[in-house]
Amino acid sequence: MEYRCVQCGFRIKTLFVQYSPGNIRLMKCVNCKAVADEYIECELMIVLIDLILHKPKAYRHVLFNVLNHERTHFQGLLWKSLVGFLVLDTYRSLLVKKPEEEWGTSMSISSIFWIYRKMLMDVFLGNYMFLCSFLFAIRSLLKTSAQFSRDLLLAVLISSYFKILLTAMMVWEFPPAVIYIIDLFVLSSNTVALKVITKSTMNRCIGACFIAHAIKFCITQAFA
Secondary structure (H helix, E strand, C coil): CEEECCCCCCCEEEEEEEEEECEEEEEEECCCCCCHHHHHHHHHHHHHHHCCCHHHHHHHHHHHHHHHHHHHHHHHHHHHHHHHHHHHHHHHHHHCCCCCCCCCCCHHHHHHHHHHHHHHHHHHHHHHHHHHHHHHHHHHHCCCHHHHHHHHHHHHHHHHHHHHHHHHHHHCCCCHHHHHHHHHHHHHHHHHEEEEEEEECCCHHHHHHHHHHHHHHHHHHCCC
């Protein structure tokens, strides 16, 4: 198992040496001579703030040095991330459709069933096309292997954490435009994660993410 330096992305065998419980020494990267991963000694809030600020080193810490510990449970982690992604996207679809549909006591059971069936179809079909087009785009533009694509898929799901902000709309009322602002943050976060994983150019990463998100948007609008 190899880790990565959060500064330059260089492979490193170990991030720290532990002399006794609570007494560790952080290792330095042999490439850039900086501390390989200073986030080891940081609070979780610091990591979250740097993720929100789209700092590549925070993404390297999470995607390489944290998720590496879960490598033996990779399949379970992938499925849990996918389920969480779909649940949040289902709630997003519900928020989008609320202003469009007449939600009242006069609605029949068949109408409610039709609305929710259409919503779930939008979510599953839209995300299926999103993931397929994303994997196709990164294989075409970035020339990744099949095994690497599994890592990229997990990176996309994890980097879509901005969807959690949708839960705030359970408590406070926000204009519908906030939903699309969150979508833009998700797109930008996916782009940073893709760049960190592949070390490709920013233009290629933006292109791959934009294509996938655009196809998903067109699919969901077509069935609206």
